[in-house]
Amino acid sequence: MIALVHQAAEEQNPLVPPIPELVIGLVAFAIVFFFLWKKLIPNINKVLEQRREAIEGGIEQAEAAQEEAAEVLKQYKDQLAEARHEAARLRSEAQEQGATLIAEMRAEGQRQREEIIAAGHAQIAADRKQAAQALRQDVGKLATDLAGKLVGESLDDHARQSRTIDRFLDELEEKAEAAR
């Protein structure tokens, strides 16, 4: 016991390093350093680098997506503006066409109306002429009959031959016209 304590007292200067512990400490540290240096730190550095790239790649992708979205929006707006323009053009064209159509219809109506009126006039004139013809014959016949009764004999053939009545009526007509 005394010998042990004596030996301990010799070793008890805390600033004198015990050699076995120095060796064990160095070996232990060397092992830790070796694994971290050769394997584990290169490992983690690689992953940190990959992560950095992944994050930067993500940002780049996001930027690309944003650019694409902007482009699509621009296209969409362009198309919308074009469509609006087209619609306006179609509308004005339709208006023009409508106006033309109305004018044409109006002209057609006018023409048809005039045609109908003209046809009416012609009909009336023809009827009147026919009526006048019939009247003249009747008046001539009546006058000849009347004169025959007065004279006492038929003057038909004569009157017809001589065309006296016609001439008389013509004269009457001329007088009427002159008087008008």
Add this chain to the structure above:
Amino acid sequence: MQKEFAVSADQMLAFDTDCHLFDGCGFNEVSPGLHSFVFKPIANVGGVDINKTMLLAVLGTVAILWFFWAAFSKPKIVPGKLQMIGEAGYDFIRRGIVYETIGKKEGEKYVPLMVSLFFFVWVMNLWSVIPLAQFPVTSIISYPMGLALIVYILWVGLTFKRHGFVGAFKNFTGYDKSLGPVLPMSMTIEFFSNLLVRPFTHAVRLFANMFAGHLLIVMFTIATWYMLNGIGIAYAGVSFLMTIAMTAFELFIQAVQAYVFVLLACSYIEGALAEHH
């Protein structure tokens, strides 16, 4: 009564559990001290005694490897929970320390070393508050010294490689003509400061912090037990609260010391690579 080893064959604790206040037993008989940092061997492998600190160092190494293997062996672009935590720690060292001091271009190749250093130191510190372990591996000078030695060899080698023999000498001594007559003295001081004192302070800063932290926690823990007698229960309560507070404080110091250790390592390398020191 003789002081026992921190862990002896027949008892877990390094003090006499029957010793209490008001029982005619002084605190000096149970108080922690240098003996709290010496452990009885638990096994003998090939003629080398294996003690608790060595076991914790090995277990800590396994824990670090397990964590980073789980987090980084099959990393994914969309990380899982472990990978996310691992990435946060990795990024903290890479951006927060290495890029800030050495710069991105020159510093990139020192990132694995600095990440390893930080997590190694931190986990070895962390043992201080892990139940059952409760001993910071870094409170044994060998561990900080080994790490400081690696950093020392690296930055001294880098200085020679970058500046040649004369340039390296100027770099170590802070050669500056404008200092005039003070130059020889300044160079002497700088030479000693950089090449001899620097590695020592680099290791001892970590060691002493963890050593003192552990001593404080053990002190309050033992005191709590020691004063647990009669009216002493009230004192024991205060001591217990101090144990809790010191444990929380240790958690903070452990991370800070790991951070400082790596920050200094980076700043030494930065100085070695700089054109004019």
